[in-house]
């Protein structure tokens with residue numbers, strides 16, 4: 001469910017016509033809905049209400065300060081993968097005590113900063129990272145709270161580039177080796193073992209891989225208890241998918257129910273790190289048709305958004321719905337390739353989309369709130385689009401459109 005709907009023959013973002021937003025702020029532009037973000041966060045929080053829990057929104061999905069702030073106000077925690085993301089959370093008013101720090105390559109200065117502000121837990125991904133964290137915590141005279149991210153070797157059934165829980169992936173510690181690594185962690189003086197973490201991939205459309213992973217992790221927790229290592233929290237990561245096209249992923253409530261059934265009476269605190277399922281359908285990318293170019297082979301609609309603005313179609317052959325902002329009856333319906341101005345054949349946002357189009361039309365790429373702006377670039381020296389947040393009948397510029405000076409300012413020529 002989201003808040004981008006047709007009313008009186010045109011697309012609205014909450015109570016604002018998207019065409020008005022385009023007129024005022026230009027295109028391309030990312031438009032987010034506060035109400036949708038809140039609804040998605042609450043779906044998790046309410047489903048989890050009967051057990052100790054923490055929803056740690058995965059900042060990487062959409063790290064705009066306003067997005068983080070909306071979630072922080074609801075009491076959300078955050079899953080971060082860099083000190084940069086940590087600073088965003090702090091700037092947005094997030095509670096560092098509700099932050100979990102994931103990622104395979106944490107640097108010493110990042111660990112130091114996270115310890116200084118008092119993050120909730122480090123999700124450690126290798127035994128060498130344990131040693132580094134132990135040393136940094138020792139220098140600061142503190143104990144670092146740790147979970148080990150275990151790799152349960154489960155096939156998430158998703159795109160290979162966004163699958164993370166298989167033996168061949170770089171993530172986590174092989175679950176078979178985990179007891180040994182936990183024993184080492186428990187013996188290091190500046191670490192405190194708190195939990196277990198796993199994250200098997202993204203855009204999962206069924207609960208069964210999560211449950212397979214959970215079974216393996218629960219067996220590990222029991223094994224650790226037998227060895228005298230008490231696990232207090234279980235972090236199942238993120239990964240729940242959304243509907244881009246025909247997928248029918250479980251709702252957060254179904255997913256949480258399935259996890260809860262397996263957890264039964266265990267007193268573990270459950271941490272989840274959803275990213276996409278909170279942010280994706282809370283955003284659209286609004287773009288305008290610049291030119292129509294029909295050849296014997298294809299019909300191209302050249303739009304003002306490109307792969308630098310939204311790279312998912314080019315990178316993963318991802319399909320995202322593209323809909324007219326003001327549907328009309330002009331011209332024939334045809335199958336269009338919606339392509340951007342970037343000099344790459346892979347620069348498309350959609351192919352073979354049946355639409356009635358004329359130059360100047362506005363289009364909305366749906367489900368663009370996650371892994372959209374955050375993955376954008378300046379390729380072809382294009383200024384990145386603004387991010388706007390709609391809240392009822394108000395539109396807030398939560399990141400202004402870049403200027404050429406933003407791009408060229410930090411650069412310089414060689415000295416004479």
Ligand SMILES: Cc1ncc(COP(=O)(O)O)c(C=O)c1O
Pocket residue numbers: 058061079102103164199201202203237238239240273274275276277
């Ligand atoms: C460790 C970790 N947690 C959470 C997420 C968020 O995943 P998603 O956006 O699929 O919910 C990711 C990304 O896949 C991740 O790598």
Ligand SMILES: N[C@@H](CCCC[NH3+])C(=O)O
Pocket residue numbers: 060162202203312370371
């Ligand atoms: N960037 C990916 C998701 C990656 C998840 C992060 N581990 C996407 O757009 O689908």
